[in-house]
Amino acid sequence: GAVVSQHPSWVICKSGTSVKIECRSLDFQATTMFWYRQFPKKSLMLMATSNEGSKATYEQGVEKDKFLINHASLTLSTLTVTSAHPEDSSFYICSAIGQLSSYEQYFGPGTRLTVT
């Protein structure tokens, strides 16, 4: 149980374009989903927290207009990187917590974004 998927697993896009990443909880309803970014050999950095049906809460320094998060249902959250630039190239990972446990976060497999 507690499986989280992400799509796509990797994507290459041109500078200035937008990219959407999907995060799905496959076998549980996720009350809260989190979006992280990880640069090579660095630790996870929380970008934002999203609850179903409400606006996401962004961490300090994360531009909400650039990283659009939509949490339309209890099983799906999307992150859209708008007007991507090479410095946005990173490993984006979502996680989710379910209704049964409010503490344990289960991570998706991650999406590797390369902006050329």
Add this chain to the structure above:
Amino acid sequence: QKEVEQNSGPLSVPEGAIASLNCTYSDRGSQSFFWYRQYSGKSPELIMSIYSNGDKEDGRFTAQLNKASQYVSLLIRDSQPSDSATYLCAVHWANNLFFGTGTRLTVIP
């Protein structure tokens, strides 16, 4: 400021030995603690959770928690080359997880 500190390593142990990973945290109010394993290029995988003082064992893994000392550790017995990864300590507070920078473990065959 919530801080979670780990020795970044690398920590090298021979196959079959015990690997000991340590973590300290700054917030005395934290109640939930987790260890994640992350292989290179992959996302973190939850391997242990611990909520109360003492030891918690799961197979070859033992988590130890000492809230008075604000210290949590992970012991891996009979280390295998497949245990080579980065181990992330995470502390739960206010619906968020605060991660340490991770300790890179290498198990030498």
